[in-house]
Amino acid sequence: MRAIVLAGNGDASMLQVADVPKPEPAAGQLLVQVQAVGVNPIDYKLRQTGAFGFSTGSILGFDCAGVVEAVGPGVREFKRGDAVFYSPDFSGPGAYAEYHCVSADIVAFKPKCVDFIEAAAIPLAGMTAWDSIMDRGALRLGETVLIHGASGGVGSxxxxxxxxxxxxxxxxxxxxxxxxxxxxxxxxxxxxxxEDFAQVIRSHAPRRSADLVFDAFGAELVSRSMPLVRPLGRIVTIVNPSGDLAVGYRKNISLHYVFLQRRRSTLEELSHLLTRRLLKPVISHVLPLEQAAEGHRMLEAGGGFGKIVLKVTHAA
Ligand SMILES: NC(=O)c1ccc[n+]([C@@H]2O[C@H](COP(=O)([O-])OP(=O)(O)OC[C@H]3O[C@@H](n4cnc5c(N)ncnc54)[C@H](OP(=O)(O)O)[C@@H]3O)[C@@H](O)[C@H]2O)c1
Known part of the structure; x- marks a missing residue:
């Protein structure tokens, strides 16, 4: 099968088209014919650093939408022909490929209201956003939230x-x-x-403070946001914070570090929202799988919005 394979760790030129063996599903796994793959910052970070063992010969790609081609022993919930979406975990190959094997536990049915391209824009960013805003952030009706990086994959x-x-x-x-x-x-x-975001909150927020701050960028945004969070308020970050965090003690702020947890139940929550049109995929570019390197370059350059998605075409 065709796949995008790492020739080593380094710049985007390390992503090369290769012919590799089609995988076979083990017990509890699905073999998925990949239709679309989302590109995420973690892809270029792993490509650059080799973290989690992603080095020469590895396949990246942690957002996938496709069709079940075969099921491994013990799989009862899915059958050949089902349309699914999920975020591959870091324990095996990613989904920049024509086929991908995945543990059925972390897979959900693709909602009918979105196509494969749109579905591939959701899992990784969507599950991270759900945990950040709804679960750990515990956002409630009428509260004030400040979202840093709101145009990006997770922020949107x-x-x-x-x-x-x-x-x-x-x-x-x-x-x-x-x-x-x-x-x-x-x-x-x-x-x-x-604009100075703290000043904007002080001038325009209903109670002149935020109940929750979500940081999808990192650096000093957490420390700079602490003064505008109300006492006993919450901050959620998905990127390493830096700077002086001591204000958080004095105000009894809860600081949550969120790292993606792959759960079918979260994908199902997101599916309900997609179906009810309360959530829509935000896609800036669709590229063929073979242009994965270009997708990396675009995402690394910044200045974009939403998601870049790779479309996989299969020989008829
Ligand atoms: N912890 C986890 O489990 C987890 C999961 C997913 C992602 N992440 C990480 O979270 C980060 C965001 O992911 P993503 O997919 O949303 O990335 P993305 O699509 O590249 O979005 C990042 C956004 O940050 C904004 N930005 C750029 N410079 C900024 C600055 N100086 N201050 C504030 N905002 C700035 C940009 O929007 P504007 O230019 O319009 O402001 C951009 O849209 C990445 O580092 C990623 O690796 C972590």
């Missing part, structure tokens, strides 16, 4: 979840992405290149 879903939950949503973006962020339901879009 976090924003839609917060809006659907009935929160008052402040969201940061660069000027080119402010319109998109507004269209996704932000009540107040902050131009992160010109």
């Amino acid at each position: 879903i976090a924003l839609q979840l917060a809006h659907a939950a009935g929160a008052y949503v402040f969201a940061t973006a660069s000027p080119a992405n402010m319109g998109l962020v507004r269209s996704l339901g932000a009540d107040y879009v902050i131009d992160r290149t010109k």
Whole structure:
């Protein structure tokens, strides 16, 4: 089968088209004919660093939508022909390939309201956003939330979840992405290149503070956000925070570090929202699988929005 294989760790030129053996499903696994694969920052981070053992010969790709081709022994929930979506975990090959084997436990049926390209834009970012906003962030109706990085893959879903939950949503973006962020339901879009987000919250938030801050960028955004979080408020980050976090003690702030947990139940929650049109996939570019390197270059360059998705074509 065709796959995109790492020729080593380094820049995007390390992603090369190769012919590799088609995998076979072990007990508890599905063999999926891949239709579309999402590109995520973790892909280029693993390509660069070799973390989790992704080095020469490895296949990346941690968002997948496709059709079940075969099931391994013991699989009862799925059958050949089912349309599915999921986030491959880091214990085996990713899904930049024509076929992928996955543990059935972390797979869900693809909702009918989205096509394969749209479905591949959801799992990794969607499960991370769900855990961040709904689970660990425990956002409630009427609360105020500030979302940093709201135009990105995770942020664009976090924003839609917060809006659907009935929160008052402040969201940061660069000027080119402010319109998109507004269209996704932000009540107040902050131009992160010109405006001071703390000042905006103090001036415009209903209680002059945020109940929850979600950080999808990292660096000093957590420490810089602490002064605007109310006492006993919450901050959720998905990227290493830096800076002085001591203010958090004095205000009894809960700081949550979220690392993606792959659960079928979370994919099902997201499916319900997609079906009810409370969540829509945000896709900036669709490229053929063979242009995975170009997808990496675009994502690494920044300045985009939503997701880049690779489309896999199969010989008739
Ligand atoms: N912990 C986990 O389990 C987990 C899961 C998924 C992702 N992540 C990580 O979370 C990060 C975001 O992922 P993603 O898929 O959303 O990436 P992405 O699509 O590249 O989005 C990142 C967003 O950050 C914004 N941004 C850029 N510079 C910024 C700055 N100086 N201040 C504030 N925002 C800035 C950009 O939007 P604007 O230019 O419009 O502001 C961009 O859309 C990545 O580092 C990724 O590896 C972690």
